[in-house]
Amino acid sequence: MNRMKLKYPKLTLLIVIFVLTYFLFSLGFLDPILSVLVSLGLFGAFLVGFLYAYSFTAGTATLMLIALAKRENILFAGLTAGVGALISVGVTQLVVLAYLHIDF
Numbered sequence: 001m002n003r004m005k006l007k008y009p010k011l012t013l014l015i016v017i018f019v020l021t022y023f024l025f026s027l028g029f030l031d032p033i034l035s036v037l038v039s040l041g042l043f044g045a046f047l048v049g050f051l052y053a054y055s056f057t058a059g060t061a062t063l064m065l066i067a068l069a070k071r072e073n074i075l076f077a078g079l080t081a082g083v084g085a086l087i088s089v090g091v092t093q094l095v096v097l098a099y100l101h102i103d104f
Contacts, residue, residue, distance in 0.1 A: 018059040025063050034067050044068060045077040049084020053092075 006012050024030050037044035045068050052061035061081070068077050 014055060017056050021059045021063065030060075030064075034064060037064060038068060038071050041072060042076060042080045045072060045080040046084040049081035049086075050088040052081055053085040053088045 037048060040047070045065065048061050048064045048068065051057040052065070065077060065081055
């Protein structure tokens with residue numbers, strides 16, 4: 001049995017996720033989530049920052065930040081999302097290091 005193996009499977013998956021995200025936004029499937037995030041204001045931008053830190057959710061987070069920019073100040077929303085991304089990465093690293101019991 002000859003199976004086709006992708007040369008760049010992670011890149012292919014990333015492109016598929018970006019295309020899927022575009023279609024989900026354009027067809028309106030994520031409108032309920034967007035309306036909740038927009039109603040939360042800058043705290044919604046903070047929550048979107050958690051998604052922005054990782055490559056597979058960065059496309060979704062970018063589109064959500066663009067939607068938030070229509071209502072909030074883009075500078076404050078971006079800075080707040082950046083703080084959310086920083087906390088997300090920090091917490092993830094602490095959890096991984098605690099799970100692996102690695103001491104530096």
